[in-house]
Amino acid sequence: MAEKDDIEVSEAGLFPALYKPPGLLPIAQLKDALLYTAETYPVTIIVGETGSGKTTQIPQFLHKSGWTSDGSVVAVTQPRRIAATSVAARVAEEMGFFPGQLGQEVGYSIRFEDVTSAKTQIKFMTDGLLLREMLVDPLLKRYSVIMVDEAHERSLSSDILLSLLKKILRKRPELRVIVSSATIEAQKFLDFFASDEDGKVGGKTKNELGRIITIQGRVHPVDIQYLVEPTADYVETAVQTVMDIHSTEDKGDILLFLTGREEINDAIDKITDRIVDFGPSSQTLQPLPLYAGLDTEQQQFVFEPAPENTRKVIVSTNIAEASVTIDGIAYVIDCGFVKLRNYDPSLGIERLNVCPVSKASATQRAGRAGRTRPGKCFRLYTESAFADLPETTFPEIQRSDLAPVILQLMNLGITNVVRFDFLSPPPSKLLIRAMDTLHSLGAIDEYARLTRPLGTRMAELPLEPMLAKTLLNAPYFACLPEMLTIASMMTLQGTVFVSHDGNKKQEDKAKRRFAVAEGDHMTLYNVYESFISHGKKDAQWCRENSLNFKALVKAMSVRKQLRNHLERLGIAETATFDGPDAAKLRGMNLVERVRRCLTTGFFAHAARMKSDGTFTTPKGDVTLWVHPSSIFFHRKADWVIYHEIMETRDKTYIRDLTTVEIDWLTEYAPSYYRTKGK
DNA sequence: GAGCACTGC
The missing domain is CATH 3.40.50.300 (P-loop containing nucleotide triphosphate hydrolases)
Structure with missing residues (x-):
């Protein structure tokens, strides 16, 4: 019954830019047009504003007309978790299910939350998660239709997803791809799917490939x-x-x-x-x-x-x-x-x-x-x-660090990423830099091939490459439990400490309470350990210590997920591996082993403190400011590695710092520091 | 003495 309200055609002229004037379909025809194009063509582009009901209605149309009848699933991807969960709930309700029945015929899947079952026929998910699913099911065979919603936002994941779906269509001409977009980029999407050397996709010519359907939104002037x-x-x-x-x-x-x-x-x-x-x-x-x-x-x-x-x-x-x-x-x-x-x-x-x-x-x-x-x-x-x-x-994709994406693509068997069919090819400098980063980390060899096991393992982990490398090295430094915690805390990105009621002084005091002299990584480890020893669910204790309860709970989830990933790779949390300097490492304390291990992943993020308290890059060409969240905002240091670097308006900030010895940089990254010089 | 738009695995 909500169907009609949702796709009702508004009469107002509104923004001329929003809508293509001709070809607007009345509600009754949208369903027919959609089902016809899906039946006939591999690709359907839907142009319609948010609020047009496309996200909730289209999967139901497909479901009712048999696209899920043989046990296959209609997937709808979203760029954000909140959208995936809330739309799933709405569709389940529209189909007459009680809230408790979410996860049966209609479900959703996002990181840490898989609310689906063997019965699920319509599945909402984040686009990043569907990309991860391709590691286990490269042709996404369980899906008969994949609808990529909000594709016009051009997020990194949805762009990559569209490229990969185009590849899949060559091998699975029966697959249906629906791209939904709010703007008039529709033709670009369709042209992208139609283009290749002979103008054919799935054996069809361009005209047979797909159609654009434009629907009117339910908005007011x-x-x-x-x-x-x-x-x-x-x-x-x-x-x-x-x-x-x-x-x-x-x-x-x-x-x-x-x-x-x-x-x-x-x-x-x-x-x-x-x-x-x-x-x-x-x-x-x-x-x-x-x-x-x-x-x-x-x-x-x-x-x-x-x-x-x-x-x-x-x-x-x-x-x-x-x-x-x-x-x-x-x-x-x-x-x-x-x-x-x-x-x-x-x-x-x-x-x-x-x-x-x-x-x-x-x-x-x-x-x-x-x-x-x-x-x-x-x-x-x-x-x-x-x-x-x-x-x-x-x-x-044209303004990001591509190292994580390239690593993921290579792990999906894309050997030549330079020739990968991007929707908008990134500048070659970005690609080269990403390859350089991956090579210096040992994830790819000199022929740009993914290394085994390091490169493939790095790609398996839902972590940025530098952190993935650090974590995978932890057993050699006998600090895997600690590094699991640190890696999990790093994903929280500065949300660990909060000032309640705007009390900054209290927050600073709390930070000092947990501070570890060697740096922010061990400080965060300390916070996590204290949280666990206070029973893992003491929100009041978090409040008293200016800690973000929800963030710490998330760290627990991330840690568990990472631990499971490692287990699947055959690395138990208790694992210790002997490297060449095993004997030397046995004599060191835990903090030194953690610092050395961090250096093996973050050597490229080295900096040295000057007398005025600011840092400089090894080459001395950039002045780096300690972010005020770091314990080195107040303290002296010499060489450090940092997790993140970001320039805002006029200053370049580094955050999450840990002290290292200069010798470690050449010890763990000899070729990097030989070629780069100092 | 002083701060980072927004997502996601």
């Missing part, structure tokens, strides 16, 4: 307004716009897009200051921050209805563009910028840059005002600036 003159200070303009909306527009909450935490706090302070200017008015404003770094408790506020006579102003990063949906938004203010991660292959440094948004992004942001009723969007740039914006955001 959004009136878009531009600035007449560009602004030099969009935070100030945004705050003024908030005030203007508040004094002149009807009821309805405001969603303001800015680029980061600092701007968000700045804007909230300004708004708070100016509320007073209104005096005791009957309508007031409630500014609320929203960014991923907030703990879930604080994020929760944005979903709660505002008190009477109060207008919520949610000041958010890009998280509200696709990942988080808030009801009741009638006004969107779009600053026109977003922080994007970029990878510099020559220095091996990740950067966070403020970039203009794409037209697709701006459209998506504006659409957030029209989810439940007609709305307005105020773009803090001119109409001609909008016209100059890129159509779509640069795909992640």
